[in-house]
Amino acid sequence: MNLDFSFLSWEVIRAYVANGFIFSIQLTLVAMVGGIALGTVLALMRLSGKKWLETPAAIYVDTLRSIPLVMVIMGFYLLIPFMIGRPIGAELSAIITFTLFEAAYYSEIMRAGIQSVPKGQVHAGYAMGMTYSQTTQLIVLPQAFRNMLPVLLTQTIILFQDTSLVYAIGAYDLLKGFETVGRNFNRPVETTLVSAVVYLVICFSLSYMVRRLQKKIQIIR
């Protein structure tokens, strides 16, 4: 057993890995922003107290949460040609899938966050003569976001890890970049090891920062 990393020059990394890394980040950020936006809407629907809003949101969230992500990624990619008549690229398909899928998870976090805001806050808003949307936007959501920020960020780290699953449809992400290098240089052992270290360093530092943030927020409250 002898490992040889000499083939991993900056040129090689720039040529193969950089694009994949950028895509992984893009996918994470788009799915995070889109997922939180859609997730907030879903959470508000589930807490609206109106059956015709609650039921569809509950079905959407519970269904997606009970299907493995791999199946959603592959299913969407393979079924989209039947639905719109032509295939879309693996990358675009991944972005849409992750946004829709993560929305289900973010919505559960948002729901817990909204429920953690004391009812008195809502009543106080109404007592001031504010409408439902004013109370929600100006009083409930800012507090809910603040309470839920660490959990939302932790979910985003999980999301970043999960983006590696686009391997299933061959989208070119960070993992695929390393895999391509490994195949071209016939060094899969080294590239797998390096990709694991890269993910470990990124995710560990991010979760360390989230923990610091969590402590800070706790003191303020």
Next chain:
Amino acid sequence: MSRARFIWGEGCVAIFGIDTFCRDTIDKELVANCLKSAQGDTTYLHWLLQAWGTAVALSVLALIVAMTFGVLMGILRTTPHRLLVLVGDVWTEMFRNVPLIVQLFLWYYVVPEFVPPLKSVPPFVLAFIGLGLFTSARISEQIRAGIQSLPRGQLYAGLAVGLTLPQTYRYVLLPMAFRIVIPPLTSESMNIVKNSSVAFAVSVPELAMFYRQAGEETSQVLMFVAVTLLYFISAFAINRVMKWVEKRVRVPGMVGGK
């Protein structure tokens, strides 16, 4: 083949293409006995059930690995010994911060290079070890949180009546902590079923792999529905088992008890 032998297949409501399941995987002919083809080839139903069996076996074995190491590491992280805490922390951070698919690649490509005997081990075994250790990090988090949620006085009381530290854990802390963490452990157990789908990446012939191949050969929609339904049933079954355990171990006056 005689007409009578087709009756089974035709009975399978051809409108939705459900008869696909009774077709041979090679020549796509309807087969009289849905579960086995006459030529010794296999039908889609048979293939699907085999894939399901693999997925369930993978999940259950991984769950055993995950529980063993997760509980052990979770306990280590709450002990007063700094070295043990460090071991548990490093273990958890390592297995939690690398994506599952990358960990499976590590077990598939890298580990056998360092441990040559593993080269002859089938991917199924590597996959359940990998999936199990990945999940052990999550379980260790839950166990640690469960033990730490107990009042400190419980530990001191145990030590004060003359129990050793292992005895205090065995008779005082763990019986309470386990009952607290059953709900989060239930959802981790269901996650393991869902995460077993990642094993397709190291060519374990489980459900996601089946969908990838059979969906291409036949109807995408039908196979997608069938496979997701089986995932749902498996996860639900685990959920029921855990709920049963939760009920069985309930103690009146304690968490979740009456």
